[in-house]
Amino acid sequence: MENNNKKSSAFYSYRLNPQTKFDTQEDGEKVYLLLRSHPFTQIGWILTSIVFIILLFILNFIPQNIFNIGQIFLINLFFVIFILSYIWFHILNWYFNVGIITNKRVIDIDFYAVLYKEITNAQLGRIEDSTVKSGGYIESLFDYGSIFIQTAGTEANVEFIGVPHPSDAVQIINKLMSKKHGP
Amino acid sequence: MDLKDIAFKVIVFLFAIFYYLYTLVVSKQVKIMDKTLQDEHNGLIRFVTSLQVTFSLIILIIVLLSIFII
Numbered sequence: 001m002e003n004n005n006k007k008s009s010a011f012y013s014y015r016l017n018p019q020t021k022f023d024t025q026e027d028g029e030k031v032y033l034l035l036r037s038h039p040f041t042q043i044g045w046i047l048t049s050i051v052f053i054i055l056l057f058i059l060n061f062i063p064q065n066i067f068n069i070g071q072i073f074l075i076n077l078f079f080v081i082f083i084l085s086y087i088w089f090h091i092l093n094w095y096f097n098v099g100i101i102t103n104k105r106v107i108d109i110d111f112y113a114v115l116y117k118e119i120t121n122a123q124l125g126r127i128e129d130s131t132v133k134s135g136g137y138i139e140s141l142f143d144y145g146s147i148f149i150q151t152a153g154t155e156a157n158v159e160f161i162g163v164p165h166p167s168d169a170v171q172i173i174n175k176l177m178s179k180k181h182g183p
Numbered sequence: 184m185d186l187k188d189i190a191f192k193v194i195v196f197l198f199a200i201f202y203y204l205y206t207l208v209v210s211k212q213v214k215i216m217d218k219t220l221q222d223e224h225n226g227l228i229r230f231v232t233s234l235q236v237t238f239s240l241i242i243l244i245i246v247l248l249s250i251f252i253i
Contacts, residue, residue, distance in 0.1 A: 012223070021221040034222070071191055078198050081242070085205070088235065092209070095228065096216040109220055114212050117219065176236075 010034035013038055014164040022100060022109065024119065033172055038144035041162035045090040052083045074144075089114060099160040101172055103179075106149055108158045122151045122158045124180045130173050132166040149173070192250050199239075199246040206232075206239040 014037040020031050056079050067075065085170075092114055100107040107121040127149055134145025145166040149158040163169060185218050213232045 008235065023219050023232075060217075066187075067191075073194055074246075077242070078195070080203075081202060081239075085235075088208070089232065092213065092216070094230070096220055096223070098220060098222075111212075111216055114209065114216075117215065119219075 003010050012036065014169075020100070022180065023109065024107075024121075025102075026104065029105075030103045031100055031171060032103065032176065033101040035160055035163040035169060036097065037094060037162045038142060038164045040138065040142045040144065042094055045086070049083060049087050054060055054078075054088070056080070056083070063150075091170075099158075099163060099169075101169065101176070103176060105157050106173060108160065120156045122149055122155055124177050126151045126153065127173070127177060128152050130170045133172050134166055195246055196250060199243045201202050203243045204217045206236045 015034040016032070018031055018034045020034050022031075025031075032109050056076070059079075060076065085181075088133045093111065096109070096111050098109050100109065103124075105123045106127070107119065110118045110120075112118065124155065129183075131150075131152040132145055132146045134140065141146050142164075144162055146162060147160040147166050147169055151157055160166075160169070213216050213228060217229060
């Protein structure tokens, strides 16, 4: 794993040998790779936040005599609170939705809208196939895409959507699998 | 005080209450997420979340003061 050409990059969305721990970690289980969505996939809410900020400025320049100064201050305060909460909510969503590759298994930790938790994992020995899907100008330019890991039997499949350097991540999974099974 | 001012104060009060409850829920969820995944910046995440709860409480107190005292 040490010879992998990609080091930690893209704002902590691709981290090799991180000091990360998770609650279902077993004894002797070592985390090799931590994956988060590529920062470019977050562009939607970042642009929306910028639009909200611009809207706030525009609203303040429109002359109106419905509210007094104190009320205008409170409206502005709540608008700012709303924008900051919106940004923070999406940062939390991005930070805690991760894919983890260890020497024993592949784990997908998802928190939907911060409130719902879903953890899917696949033992390396049970993985049958791993597929990388990356296409389009943006994904090629920023080198990100999705990884689909198929498992044998009734075990759930694992998906990492919009992660950086997907081919390198799959290479790591394949190396770990061959270590586990032998060449 | 006219009807418009009363309506405004009620709306602001409801916003402050909902915001406070929202920050409490987020803070509880952050605790769960922090327990699930311990990474490099979890300390900062916890700090900002507790700051958000404190801030929402201050807002609620200010709104209550503006309604009942000022």
